[in-house]
Amino acid sequence: MVNDDGSEKYPGGYADYITNHMRTAKVGPLAGWRGEQGDQSITGNANPDQLARYIDNGCFWRQEFAPSCRYYKFANRDYLEFAHEAGWIGRTEPIVMQLYSENLQKFRLAGLGHGDTLPPVADRARLQKYFDPLPIWYEPFSELDTRELSSFPIHALSQRPMHMYHSWGGQNAWLRQLTSANRLHMHFKLAEKLGLKEGDWAWITSPHGKVKGQIACVSGVNVDTVWTWNAIGKRAGAWDLDDKAPEARKGFLLNHIISELLPPREDGYRYSNSDPVTGQAAWFDLRVAIEKCAVDELEETSPQFPSMKRKRQVPLPKISQFGRDLKSGEPVPERGVHREFVGNREQHEDAQLGNFQRSPKYNGGDD
Amino acid sequence: MTAIPKSSGKKLGLVIDLDICVGCHACTTSCKEWNTGGYSAPLTDTDPYGENPTGVWFNRVHTFEVTAPDGSSQTINFPKSCLHCDDAPCVTVCPTGASFKRAEDGIVLVNQDTCIGCKLCSWACPYGAREYDSTDGVMKKCTLCVDKIYNEDLPEHSRVPACVSACPTGARSFGDLGDRDSAVSKLVESRGGFDLMPEQQCSPVNKYLPLRKKVVPANAATTALRPKVSGVADALLKWIDKSLC
Ligand code: SF4
Ligand code: SF4
Numbered sequence: 234m235v236n237d238d239g240s241e242k243y244p245g246g247y248a249d250y251i252t253n254h255m256r257t258a259k260v261g262p263l264a265g266w267r268g269e270q271g272d273q274s275i276t277g278n279a280n281p282d283q284l285a286r287y288i289d290n291g292c293f294w295r296q297e298f299a300p301s302c303r304y305y306k307f308a309n310r311d312y313l314e315f316a317h318e319a320g321w322i323g324r325t326e327p328i329v330m331q332l333y334s335e336n337l338q339k340f341r342l343a344g345l346g347h348g349d350t351l352p353p354v355a356d357r358a359r360l361q362k363y364f365d366p367l368p369i370w371y372e373p374f375s376e377l378d379t380r381e382l383s384s385f386p387i388h389a390l391s392q393r394p395m396h397m398y399h400s401w402g403g404q405n406a407w408l409r410q411l412t413s414a415n416r417l418h419m420h421f422k423l424a425e426k427l428g429l430k431e432g433d434w435a436w437i438t439s440p441h442g443k444v445k446g447q448i449a450c451v452s453g454v455n456v457d458t459v460w461t462w463n464a465i466g467k468r469a470g471a472w473d474l475d476d477k478a479p480e481a482r483k484g485f486l487l488n489h490i491i492s493e494l495l496p497p498r499e500d501g502y503r504y505s506n507s508d509p510v511t512g513q514a515a516w517f518d519l520r521v522a523i524e525k526c527a528v529d530e531l532e533e534t535s536p537q538f539p540s541m542k543r544k545r546q547v548p549l550p551k552i553s554q555f556g557r558d559l560k561s562g563e564p565v566p567e568r569g570v571h572r573e574f575v576g577n578r579e580q581h582e583d584a585q586l587g588n589f590q591r592s593p594k595y596n597g598g599d600d
Numbered sequence: 601m602t603a604i605p606k607s608s609g610k611k612l613g614l615v616i617d618l619d620i621c622v623g624c625h626a627c628t629t630s631c632k633e634w635n636t637g638g639y640s641a642p643l644t645d646t647d648p649y650g651e652n653p654t655g656v657w658f659n660r661v662h663t664f665e666v667t668a669p670d671g672s673s674q675t676i677n678f679p680k681s682c683l684h685c686d687d688a689p690c691v692t693v694c695p696t697g698a699s700f701k702r703a704e705d706g707i708v709l710v711n712q713d714t715c716i717g718c719k720l721c722s723w724a725c726p727y728g729a730r731e732y733d734s735t736d737g738v739m740k741k742c743t744l745c746v747d748k749i750y751n752e753d754l755p756e757h758s759r760v761p762a763c764v765s766a767c768p769t770g771a772r773s774f775g776d777l778g779d780r781d782s783a784v785s786k787l788v789e790s791r792g793g794f795d796l797m798p799e800q801q802c803s804p805v806n807k808y809l810p811l812r813k814k815v816v817p818a819n820a821a822t823t824a825l826r827p828k829v830s831g832v833a834d835a836l837l838k839w840i841d842k843s844l845c
Contacts, residue, residue: 406648556636
């Protein structure tokens, strides 16, 4: 991001950005210790010491909802007012889940030629078909071409490992010991049919391209579907990992074989490969063919790209002894006493006991 | 070579519910976080950003798939850490007394100052629960967070092992398994908790709770997945059902 004169808006990098960026007045990426004095929560101007407060508190800031805000949130006045003030929602009106969506119907009517603002003629049929005011199921676009169906008979999905759900960071020395390479999980029966066994390398091909990966045989999956962990595979050098890291040599991404665009329409226009209403990328529409690699093929994922070589500030450590300096010995006064952040359920328990300090709208809890 | 003391009767340990565990590794990472600054600090990692990252972990989750004779299969997530055995072979094998069992609560610990790194204990433990730190040249292992469960700097509810604090599903319980009336003992009793590999005769304190029996309705194969609609007040539901199908 840049200022109007083209200069860098956050020269201090990400730390500068999460401290100082505000997407709208008084609303920024971090909710705790806002305001110049750090005495405001959720909304408030930027606080130059905000990150230091997070560090003091083990990276956690928390605030409990007042009991009156905790139920039927879609129609709970206290909650809606609070959420509006916090900048999470634009209005305080109840949020009603509509089985019949008038908004979608408006788009469809426009597609049918009603109203003052009309969509381009070429897009009208699509509006009519997909902007249905009632919930519909439609066939994935990539499956409309039946020739492709027979050449790519297997569904391929990806999901994120639980332990990496909130940390994709491949540079995390602990998480990468849990998963540093992913395999393509397929049912034993499918593996047998394809002449594959555990650990074999195979080409996974879609109409868009092909990627090489290693097979794992399981029984807890549909026989016509394969899946793999997402976001484990990385380009060599990414996250400053060693070029030989399994993430780059064995881990693979299905992203390489998912097209961002659908095949061209008659006039050459290519729609995005996503749900027309929500814009959600069609990751799960992927269909593939799988073929065992030839014996003389390199046991390494493909495609490979040149390493993202960067100038390292510090050489990669061969050993990490995080915590050695914390080992008991003389107490270090500025570190304060031991605290546990993950399991700190104090406020929660107080809340269950009904032992709440009430403020007019919500409980401004600290911790 | 090191004697096991006469137990005071108190046996602190974990009860792990295999039916609930989803294999998320919250317990293993929290364990590492607490203990890398605790009694056995640090929990060394080697080649952390390289080709073959490995390290010391006191708690590991292994995930298995089991296929029953009828062809149905199940995934089992099996968290494993030291079971603080009553008849701990890792203690009796220790030539220096570094490996010991506490009389007051049954926790098995290693004294890093007298451990000579001979690894006899890791050979003796049938569960593979010991973790050798090749950088420090000493044996390390689960301490049951001895520096947390008695830590008066922490609020009382936090005085449980880090893995128990972290588990989002409540698959891990902590308490005195020597006390037949404790909540953990009752849990073991009511759910048919069992010892891991009893044939090894280590009398582990930690207990595991089995998977609950899967109930498959007899007509499961023929029951189509359709909303069940009946009764007079359901005209609207019927209509919705019809327009969705
Ligand atoms: S589980 Fe292994 S290390 Fe722990 S007490 Fe038993 S034998 Fe010793
Ligand atoms: S934190 Fe709980 S659910 Fe997650 S792996 Fe550990 S025991 Fe299982």
